[in-house]
Amino acid sequence: MSTPLLPPIGMLAELTHRCPLQCPYCSNPLELLKANRELDTETWLALFSEAADLGVLQVHLSGGEPTLRRDLEQLIAGLAGRGVYTNLITAGVGIVEGRVEAFAEAGLDHLQLSFQGARPATTDRIGNHKGAHEKKLETARRARAAGLPLTINAPIHRHNIEEVPEFIDLALSLGAERLEIANVQYAGWALTNRDQLMPEREAVDRQAEIVAEAQERLAGIINIDFVTPDYFAIYPKPCMGGWARDAFMVTPDGTVLPCHAAQTIPSLSFERFEPRRLSSIWADSPAFNAFRGTDWMQEPCRGCERREIDWGGCRCQAMAIAGDAAATDPACAKSPIHARMAMLIDEARRIATVPSREEAFVYRRIGAVTESA
Ligand code: SF4
C-alpha cells in the first residue's frame, strides 16, 4: 500500500504575513508573524534554488500581501532564472505605480487577484479597507496592460454568495482568463469566524446551479473553477492534492509545512529551511511522513475505493472537528461523525441570524483572537 515518494511539483511561498486587508476568512495562522521574523532575500533565493533542484515547477508567491516585500522583483527574477513558473497571489491594494510592470519585466508568469466582493461596498467591508475595490480594479487593468494572464479569485461565504453572478460579470469585464469561485475553507481565521461566514443551504444550491450554467455558457471564453463548500459535501476534497504528495508550503520564517493549517495538529512538529535542506524535509520529516500515502488510514478510509482519490480529505479538518488528525475527514458521508457537519451548519445559522451577532467578525490582525468578537 505504500506510495513511492515523488518529488514535489508545487510550492506556496508565504513571503510575509503583513497585509493591508483584514479578511475574516484568511488562511494564515491566528498567530501572525511580524516583519522581523521574515526570511531575508538571500535565504528566499537559496530556498527557491533548492526547490527547483528538488523538482518544483511552479511557485505561488503569497502572503499576507506578497507585494509588501520590497525585494519581490528580485525573488521573481530568481525563480524565473531557474525556469520555475511563478504565480503572484495578491489582494491588489497599495501596489505603487510601475511595480506590476516591473513584476512582469522580472519574469512573472501569472497574477491572481482576490476580490472580497463583486460590489465595492462588499469588498471594502469584508477586507475592512476603504477604497480597496477601486484599487483592485486598477491592479487588474495594469496586469492586463502588462500582458499578464489574470485569474480572479472570489472567496465565497454568507456575505457575498448572492454576488456570484456579478463576480462572473466582473471577471469577464476585467479580461480574466480564469475565475475561481472558492467557497471558504474553515481553517485559520475562517474557523474562528465560521458561524458568521457559513452560507445558507439554499444559497449554496443556487450558487452551484449558477456556476454550472455559466461554465457551460462561457466555455472557451473564461474558465470557471468551483471549489465546493466542504460542510455541504458528500465526499471531501483531496486537500493539497494529498498530504505531502506533490506540494508543500513555506511560512514567512522558513517553516516548511504540508498545508496551511498543519500547525494546528499538536502531535506534529515542523522544521525550518536552513539548517535543514528542503530535500531532507520533503523525504524524511516525521511530520511529512505522518499522513503520506494510505498506510496511516483508519477505517472507513483504509478499505474505501476512494482512498487514492481524496486521500482521506483534510487532516486539519479531521483534527478540528473529530479531534483526531488521523480520522476520516468529517466532510465525508462515510465518517461516523458526518452528521456533525449538518449540526455545525444549523448552529452557525442560529448564531449568525441573531441581530447583534450579524457580521461580528474577528478581523484578521495580530492579537485579534484574544479580543471578543
Ligand atoms: Fe475519502 Fe475516506 Fe471518505 Fe473514502 S472514507 S471517501 S477515502 S474520506
Ligand code: FES
Ligand atoms: Fe491541512 Fe487540509 S488544511 S490537510
